[in-house]
Amino acid sequence: MNVERPFLGEEGEALIGLAREIADGELAPKVEEFEAERRFPRELFRLLGRAGLLGLPYPEEHGGSGVPYELYLQVLEEIAARWLAVAEGISVHTLACYPLAAYGTDLQRKKHLPDMLGGELLGAYCLSEPHSGSDAAALATRAEDGPDGFVVRGTKAWITHAGQADFYNVFARTGGPGARGISCLLVDAKTPGVVPQVPEKTMGLRSSVVAQLAFEGAVVSADRLVGERDGGFGIALAALDGGRLGIAACAVGLAQAALDYAAAYAKEREQFGRPIAEFQGVSFMLADMATQIAAARALYLSAARLRDAGRPHSAEAAKAKLFCTDTAMRVTTDAVQVLGGAGYVSDHPVERYMREAKVLQIFEGTNQIQRVVIARSL
Incomplete structure (x- = not known):
């Protein structure tokens, strides 16, 4: 694919050129093999991160590239033309970085964002559940108050990067029913009680891992609450x-x-x-x-x-x-x-x-x- 993009400017042309070079040289030759074997290309995400392609629309002060969303999306389009599962993975990771980047405290951003945006850490976004997909405000996963922060119990569904991600944005109920009782937690994947389930056997995007994610009394410290309590929706x-x-x-x-x-x-x-x-x-x-x-x-x-x-x-x-x-x-x-x-x-x-x-x-x-x-x- 070599779509004409006449309004990029010098910086944009360089970035699109980099994306095309990596997509043609590193992604396109591997897609058929990885798709056939249902194998997740984790190392390629590290490569993309080191090339600066996993934190494109976020501020440079936090480890991002500070490019306009308009340009970031055109990079995604270029990558999707070679390997959709990788482009979708970048989109999911970018989505997973958003809560902390937009609503986190200065201390939280300074502590976590550089590795998230630099590609050393891969993210996932945990909103859907087995019985609350489109009706996301009906989610049932709960984060109860405990002596060391929150104790999370419940199951998330259709989670891209489940079992492969290093961190999860988890939306859980900390208050009453409905949209106003939901909070956002930044959960380390190594937290005891965070249990990825067997990956789904999907029709397409077979190199992208999608699975349920069970929380079996996972303890999440209070300093990992992102934004206001009950304001996560x-x-x-x-x-x-x-x-x-x-x-x-x-x-x-x-x-x-x-x-x-x-x-x-x-x-x-x-x-x-x-x-x-x-x-x-x-x-x-x-x-x-x-x-x-x-x-x-x-x-x-x-x-x-x-x-x-x-x-x-x-x-x-x-x-x-x-x-x-x-x-x-x-x-x-x-x-x-x-x-x-x-x-x-x-x-x-x-x-x-x-x-x-x-x-x-x-x-x-x-x-x-x-x-x-x-x-x-x-």
Whole structure:
């Protein structure tokens, strides 16, 4: 993938160039092997961290790179075009750093953020539970007061990096029912009583570990409370705005990869004495794919500019997540169709792209929930 990005500036061009170099040299050659073996590429995340790609949108004073969200998302798109699971992992890690960066105390940020943003520590975000997914305010995991801080009991579900992460942002109930009784805790993965469960056998993103995470009386010190007690649900929602933009950018990268492959195949595959790209039925399909991707990219960049300007962007993030991930599903499905029978076998990557696109419509809030957010804003 080599999408033209004419408005980057010198710094942006250098960063995108670095991302492309790493993605082409270190990620693309390994994706098929790791996906086939369901193997998590932990060392590659350390490499990305040392290259400065795990803390891009956070302040330099805390170990980040201080780049605009608009630029960070374009880096994600480039990486997603080579290996979606890695790009999704970067997005999740960036999401997991947000509560501490935005709501932590100066002491907490100074103590924890440099290693989190430098890539030595990998993060996870623990909001969903077996019985509270879209209805996140109904979560049941509890953090009771104990002599040494909080005692956490409950189970989180669909946790990306469960068992691989070094720290978990855990949203647990410290007060009464509903959204106002939830707090955010920064939990060290080595804490006794934090027990990752057997990883899920997912349809796509097979190199990304997703599992339930059980808390069996895990003791978390009081100094790991992030933000105000019982004020964690607002932190969760604010974090999801950025996470949804991350998934939108990942979706566009995946869709672009599918289009690039389908277009190249259509120019080489001949039927009736000429390349199938010359037939209107195929060429119009490719044209629609390209147009949808361009619109999706413009939408997520527009939302990112609002975020960078400090303006409200929750509805715009929801629109971007909704449109970009629906676009990825359509484009990857059409890419399989362009290849015909060849698209249905694993000799070509488009069948993997199609499997991967599906989950983008589900996590960070299903696309039905995005429509709820958008409708409320109206």
